[in-house]
Amino acid sequence: MTNPIPTLYEWAGDMKTFETLFDRFYDKVLKDELLVDVFKNMSPDHRAHVAHFVAEVFGGEKLYTTQDNGSHAQMIGKHIGKMLTEEKRQRWVQLLLQTADEVGLKSDPEFRSAFVGYIEWGTRLAVINSQLPELPIAETEPMPKWGWGETGGPYIPDSTTKPS
Numbered sequence: 763m764t765n766p767i768p769t770l771y772e773w774a775g776d777m778k779t780f781e782t783l784f785d786r787f788y789d790k791v792l793k794d795e796l797l798v799d800v801f802k803n804m805s806p807d808h809r810a811h812v813a814h815f816v817a818e819v820f821g822g823e824k825l826y827t828t829q830d831n832g833s834h835a836q837m838i839g840k841h842i843g844k845m846l847t848e849e850k851r852q853r854w855v856q857l858l859l860q861t862a863d864e865v866g867l868k869s870d871p872e873f874r875s876a877f878v879g880y881i882e883w884g885t886r887l888a889v890i891n892s893q894l895p896e897l898p899i900a901e902t903e904p905m906p907k908w909g910w911g912e913t914g915g916p917y918i919p920d921s922t923t924k925p926s
């Protein structure tokens with residue numbers, strides 16, 4: 763019998779849902795005066811890689827770790843030393859949630875709660891990791907997984923990179 767509760771990925775739609783969301787999001791980021799300098803030199807694949815990363819974390823196809831040759835450590839590595847600020851994080855979140863509404867991302871309370879929970883978690887870790895001089899985790903660390911439930915415990919610095 764198939765699981766009656768879909769993954770966040772299945773509920774959201776398909777890979778195109780995530781690619782469209784991040785495509786439109788980074789269009790906004792490049793027009794944003796606070797964020798443009800952070801992202802103006804990003805690679806042409808950046809948007810698709812972030813879409814694939816989040817889709818994989820949400821239980822979707824594993825394009826980030828196969829097709830894109832990525833890993834959790836590699837994603838974290840991209841943020842090391844970037845010295846991101848809380849102000850920039852908040853703008854990133856604000857623009858993403860605005861884009862989510864514009865592209866018609868599923869808006870039921872349960873899905874949005876899980877989505878926002880992940881975005882808060884991921885962006886806060888991005889800021890923390892961006893202050894570090896070197897990678898805090900091994901290349902072999904698994905990708906995080908995000909579902910419909912609760913976080914599972916408080917923030918403890920040595921286990922910052924994945925939910926328990």
Ligand code: HEM
Pocket residue numbers: 800801803804805807808809811812815816837840841844846850851854880881883884885888889
């Ligand atoms: C849930 C939150 C986040 C996720 C899942 C995420 C994911 C990623 C991924 C997958 C990459 C690698 C892209 C590639 O391979 O080309 C990346 C790079 C990067 N991210 Fe994030 N990110 C998050 C939050 C943030 C935030 C809040 C900022 C800044 C305000 C940020 C700034 C950057 C920068 C500057 C890079 C490197 C771009 C470059 O290569 O030039 N990220 N991120």
